[in-house]
Amino acid sequence: xxxxxxTASTTYSPVDPTHKTKPSIFTDSDxxxxxxxxxxxxxxxxxxxxxxxxxxxSAYAEFGNTKVIVSVFGPRESKKAMMYSDIGxxxxxxxxxxxxxPVRGQGSDNKEFSSMLHKALEGAIILESxxxxxxxxxxxxxxxxGSDLPVVISCASLALADAGIMMYDxxxxxxxxxxxxxxxxxxxxxxxxxxxxxxxxxxxxxxYEVTQLTVTGELSAPNLSEAMQLCLDxxxxxxxxxxxCLKEAASAAEE
Amino acid sequence: MxxxxxxxxxxxxxxxxxxxxxxxxxxxxxRPIYVETGVIxxxxxxARVRLGATDVIxxxxxELGKPSALQPDKGKVAIFIDCSPTAEPTFEGRGGEELSxxxxxxxxxxxxxxxxxxxxxxxxxxxxxxxxxxxWDLYIDGLVIxxxxxxxxxxxxxxxxxxxxxxxxxxxxxxxxxNDEQPEVDISDEEFLQFDTSGVPVIVTLTKVGKHxxxxxxxxxxxQMSSAVSISINRQGHICGMTKRGGSGxxxxxxxxxxxxxxxxxxxxxxxxxxxISAAExxxxxx
Numbered sequence: 162x163x164x165x166x167x168t169a170s171t172t173y174s175p176v177d178p179t180h181k182t183k184p185s186i187f188t189d190s191d192x193x194x195x196x197x198x199x200x201x202x203x204x205x206x207x208x209x210x211x212x213x214x215x216x217x218x219s220a221y222a223e224f225g226n227t228k229v230i231v232s233v234f235g236p237r238e239s240k241k242a243m244m245y246s247d248i249g250x251x252x253x254x255x256x257x258x259x260x261x262x263p264v265r266g267q268g269s270d271n272k273e274f275s276s277m278l279h280k281a282l283e284g285a286i287i288l289e290s291x292x293x294x295x296x297x298x299x300x301x302x303x304x305x306x307g308s309d310l311p312v313v314i315s316c317a318s319l320a321l322a323d324a325g326i327m328m329y330d331x332x333x334x335x336x337x338x339x340x341x342x343x344x345x346x347x348x349x350x351x352x353x354x355x356x357x358x359x360x361x362x363x364x365x366x367x368x369y370e371v372t373q374l375t376v377t378g379e380l381s382a383p384n385l386s387e388a389m390q391l392c393l394d395x396x397x398x399x400x401x402x403x404x405x406c407l408k409e410a411a412s413a414a415e416e
Numbered sequence: 417m418x419x420x421x422x423x424x425x426x427x428x429x430x431x432x433x434x435x436x437x438x439x440x441x442x443x444x445x446x447r448p449i450y451v452e453t454g455v456i457x458x459x460x461x462x463a464r465v466r467l468g469a470t471d472v473i474x475x476x477x478x479e480l481g482k483p484s485a486l487q488p489d490k491g492k493v494a495i496f497i498d499c500s501p502t503a504e505p506t507f508e509g510r511g512g513e514e515l516s517x518x519x520x521x522x523x524x525x526x527x528x529x530x531x532x533x534x535x536x537x538x539x540x541x542x543x544x545x546x547x548x549x550x551x552w553d554l555y556i557d558g559l560v561i562x563x564x565x566x567x568x569x570x571x572x573x574x575x576x577x578x579x580x581x582x583x584x585x586x587x588x589x590x591x592x593x594x595n596d597e598q599p600e601v602d603i604s605d606e607e608f609l610q611f612d613t614s615g616v617p618v619i620v621t622l623t624k625v626g627k628h629x630x631x632x633x634x635x636x637x638x639x640q641m642s643s644a645v646s647i648s649i650n651r652q653g654h655i656c657g658m659t660k661r662g663g664s665g666x667x668x669x670x671x672x673x674x675x676x677x678x679x680x681x682x683x684x685x686x687x688x689x690x691x692x693i694s695a696a697e698x699x700x701x702x703x
């Protein structure tokens with residue numbers, strides 16, 4: 162797909178995707194983010210529940226260019242092969258569409274996203290309320306624009322609430338990227354590809370408890386505590402947006 | 417693992433609360449670590465680490481490959497962990513797949529750092545032979561032979577030891593190759609370059625049982641945990657990776673406290689591990 166320099170341009174030649182973007186431009190002190198957000202500003206969040214009619218509960222989330230749809234099925238009878246269990250089971254699956262990434266079929270990191278989604282949600286769901294049954298959570302990333310896993314986690318907990326599964330609290334998730342000395346919240350794809358370190362937190366805002374936490378790359382200790390504080394504040398605000406979305410959906414259903 | 421009775425569970429939790437664990441250790445004490453290097457002659461580097469009853473082997477194989485188009489000046493590293501059924505009968509077939517995937521993911525995060533290469537324990541630019549055309553691909557494989565808790569720490573230590581045991585053969589590139597062709601490379605059998613592992617981090621797993629955290633949990637203690645945080649710290653005391661495992665939520669202030677405990681514990685662990693690795697290498701040279 163790389164453009165050959167020097168050929169007569171009667172044929173379509175796309176921009177060479179391997180052109181080297183120097184990461185040093187990101188450490189300029191007066192650098193502005195590509196979508197002109199502040200360093201500590203999240204993308205505007207759009208949530209809608211009830212996106213999938215045939216599922217017990219579903220939600221659609223759009224954060225800038227990251228679009229995710231999650232559907233929840235259950236509680237359904239566990240497969241006969243599974244052992245008896247007096248608490249419920251949670252089964253999570255995250256998959257990427259082939260057109261989600263700029264290069265077709267490249268959702269490569271998503272093998273561990275399913276288990277990370279499971280860990281983020283299992284602390285919040287009251288599994289004792291549906292013994293012997295399984296709740297299935299299927300997440301589909303329609304477009305990957307950066308910060309995919311946090312959006313998937315927030316959308317999944319909204320879908321679970323829409324399905325009426327009993328939970329201790331909504332789970333919201335935000336990630337922070339460290340580029341040089343700057344901490345950027347809610348990074349987009351270009352920022353993620355040249356980050357020095359990143360922190361992703363999934364938490365239950367009302368309980369002020371962290372259910373999932375990952376740190377990649379190098380983060381010094383003061384950066385780490387500042388990044389955690391940023392994430393927790395952003396999670397609290399995101400929870401309010403999710404709650405108002407649920408209230409709207411409930412009041413619309415009543416009319 | 418045999419199930420625990422209610423009395424045994426109370427014993428474990430109570431002991432941890434009083435800073436006296438079932439095998440007599442304090443909360444922040446590691447089990448004795450034994451390291452042997454060069455256990456697999458066919459591999460470029462290998463090591464076996466025993467942490468109490470936990471026994472793991474790590475091996476490193478280097479093969480020539482082509483660097484990825486997105487990062488033509490870096491080599492590639494792939495980490496893969498296999499849980500053998502000799503450790504637990506439930507690992508047979510696909511049973512151990514979930515645990516293997518979790519361990520591989522956590523190790524990749526801790527050792528390979530972020531996408532721009534910062535914080536990486538292994539310097540990928542040292543693996544390049546001809547920029548854009550030929551690089552070394554390192555395949556790091558871990559095998560869990562016997563599992564008695566704290567697999568991630570043992571695997572991290574084994575990979576560090578295996579990497580310091582690794583010898584990359586030196587390569588002579590035929591001069592005069594034109595830009596488009598694959599250059600001819602001649603792999604030497606005699607000369608080896610030792611890998612530089614001063615930047616490779618260690619992994620410390622803190623397991624929270626009740627209100628206290630312990631280091632290096634046995635599988636009995638792990639069955640009573642509410643959650644665990646694995647922190648990867650390098651020699652300079654920087655955090656290279658952190659993963660939370662386990663079900664329930666943790667308060668953020670507890671996480672910051674865990675980080676400072678891990679900092680303190682990692683210093684002793686790094687020293688112990690370094691002395692064990694150099695002792696093992698000395699042993700290997702003698703035999």
